[in-house]
Amino acid sequence: MxxxxxxxxxxxxxxxxxxxxxxxxxxxxxxxxxxxxxxxxxxxxxxxxxxxxxxxxxxxxxxxxxxxxxxxxxxxxxxxxxxxxxxQVDRGQVLRLHLGVPSLFGGQRLFPRLPELRQLHPRLHIDIDTGPHLEARIGDSLDAAIVLSKEPEESFYKVQLDQNKVYAIVSKEMADELGPKPDRDKLSRQTFLIHNDLPESLDAWKAAIGMSDLEPASVDRFDSGQLVLEAAAQGLGIAIMHDDHFRRSHDGRLSRLYDIDVESPYRYWFVCRPKDLESRPVKLFHGWLVEAGL
The missing domain is CATH 1.10.10.10 (Winged helix-like DNA-binding domain superfamily/Winged helix DNA-binding domain)
Known part of the structure; x- marks a missing residue:
């Protein structure tokens, strides 16, 4: 034939x-x-x-x-x-990916979809690292990472995963207390809760409400997105996070403060060294990530 x-x-x-x-x-x-x-x-x-x-x-x-x-x-x-x-290649051999992931991204976006990846590529196993300074450790202890950043270093291969708004997120009780419109006096008595990866988000939000010079009672900083949202749910302050973080939390205790759109300076990126795209584990994960639109 x-x-x-x-x-x-x-x-x-x-x-x-x-x-x-x-x-x-x-x-x-x-x-x-x-x-x-x-x-x-x-x-x-x-x-x-x-x-x-x-x-x-x-x-x-x-x-x-x-x-x-x-x-x-x-x-x-x-x-x-x-x-x-x-x-027919490397039959039975485990393919291992050392992946850095912010804990909130992992819990809200990655882990709910990992069963799909396992079904497509059962030999691909992922070691998850949620530690700090993920971008700096790519090529050392990490093969690739999901990072929350304005833009990764130019030397990296990168794929932008989203574009977000900055939300002020509070408990429902605090939302009722603060009211539907920004009040300088009330806001100046509040504690703001900031993630270490989003340092300029508060400035962007204050500018959007016309209060760039607002001085709150305190600004408390966290290295965990889950803890920022939990602190807000417990009424400990105003969390400055992304709209996506708010929606995916599915937490009925939380409410968005004010109906104001604020473009975030930050977004999630997939990053790795260009040469590592030839690595089978990185290539498989990257292909799935882009196709899945995670």
Missing amino acids: PVRRLPPLRALEAFVRVVRLGSAKAAANELALSPSALSRRVAALEDFTGKRLFTRQHQAMKLTDEGQAFYNVVAPKLEELAEAVES
Whole structure:
């Protein structure tokens, strides 16, 4: 039986990465290619299929209808191929990832989804580290990390995971006491609760309510997001955290203080050294993380 002619696998990989990451630049970075090399691979795939998979405007690549249909058919087959190859390589060997994760992200976002990852990659096991200075320990005691930061160091490969608002979070009783609108006199008598990873969030929030010079009674700092939220629930102060932290807590004791939108200076990122993307554990986790939209 004759062997059918296959498209260039590297070109297929480049195509799928661009679609999944939503950016040609991000795909090029992940594959350690120049933008022109990535474009040549995609062009080779278009020549092979006879289809225009992307429209190109300046440096942007937008998926066409034909490109979307091609992706819908091809992507699942590539996953099957990857799983088939994986099943024949290092059979039975545990793949171990040393991952740094902020404890609140781990509890609210990562752990509820880990069963999905285990089902997809049963040999992948993760050592979780919730200690301080995660970014500084990448390449030493950590293979990769989820960090809460304005932006990681330029030397790292990074993927932004979200974009958040700053919320003032209090107990329901304190929300009733402070009322629906900012009151300088009342706020100046309060304790504010700040996470060490979000030092400038209070300044952003005070500016948004028009009280940049507000001096509270105290600012208490924590290295644990769970403890910040628990302190707020116990009525110990006003927690300055993210909208996502508030929603995912599902804590009926908590309430948002005031209906004011404040852009956060911080966001969650996945980071690792570019060369570590070739490591099987890092590659598997990164691929799942991006696909899952965690």
